[in-house]
Amino acid sequence: MTEWNPKERLIRVLEKEEVDRPPVICPGGMMNAAIVEVMERSGCTLPEAHSDAEKMANLALAVAEYTGFENLGIPFCLTAEAEVLGSEVTLGNLSCEPKITKEIFGRCSDVETRDIKPLLGEGRIPAIVGAARILADRFPETPVIGNLTGPISTAASLVDPMNFFKDMRRDKESAHRVLEYVSDFLIAFAKAQVAAGATLISIADPTATGEILGPKMFAEYAVPYLNRLIDGIHETGAPVILHICGRLSSVDAQLPGMHSEAISTDALVNLKKLKRDYPTLTTMGNVSTYLLEFQPPEQAARSARSLVDDGTDIIAPACGLSTSTKLASIQAMTGAVRERTQEVYSMVL
DSSP states (O other): OOOOOHHHHHHHHHTTOOOSSOOBOOOBTTBOOOOHHHHHHHOOOTTGGGTOHHHHHHHHHHHHHHHOOSSEEEOSSSOHHHHHTTOEEEOOOSSSOOEEEEOSBSSGGGOOOOOHHHHTTSTTHHHHHHHHHHHHHHOTTSOEEEEEEOHHHHHHHHBOHHHHHHHHHHOHHHHHHHHHHHHHHHHHHHHHHHHHTOSEEEEEOTTOOHHHHHHHHIIIIIHHHHHHHHHHHHTTTOOEEEEEOSOOTTTGGGGGGOOSSEEEEOTTSOHHHHHHHOTTOOEEEEEOHHHHHHSOHHHHHHHHHHHHHTTOSEEEESSOOOTTOOHHHHHHHHHHHHHHHHHHHHHHO
């Protein structure tokens, strides 16, 4: 049986080609594994690594080395885009992730668009792009995953969220204008990451769920702007992973219309059933983050083995990990994927 390096394996899965086993990853961004235990053991810490390319790269490497995840993921939050676009952000501390403290605009009609190209030199973008370059140069056999906050979530970080949702119904022209602006900025940011060496882009849009938007609003806003973003990224030749939070039952029929190479889901989703209902989907997930934080490591291993046996294409945490997640549980999860594959391989031989 052929074995591939981590970069080859992940790319082959995203291209729907045969592999020796599922990759086991944690892409970064909202779904990052920069937990306190890794930072304390490695000496690579936040918030310093949010703003410095070398420190960001070193923390991404430490995450991979300690956890066993087979990728290097940057950055470690969902706030870099909103900060560049003008909202106020606190970078948190070792155990507290960055947060939006004040949106810059009250209503969609208030949003003032800016020239996008200069924005790529502002805020933390140069550090993120620089970290992608460092990691790609140093670790050519490991996939470097660049991350984006999706259009709906980014827009809701620029405009007061409650007013943004109201405007999506009452001032659709302004809401669409904001989402077009945000999507074009995100495309430019993604292209900068890919140009620096990112292997692929992962998009997390936690506000764009069927539970929050409902199926009609999901179809009107989430699908077209996510696909606009994905299509823009595809112009670089890079594949895309899309994470959708929450239950998918109200919008699952729309998933085959998403242009991403893989769909990542929350722990609430039965991936075996999703794959059966929509066999063309490449599925990713979905080990419960509650389980990883609070249950014994063997529970994480058991969940990972079950996902492998059910035919999940990429094994990963179901959503964003708490910074207090137990390292032993993550290691049990990643180890179980490799061990399960070795068991199957031995049976074949």
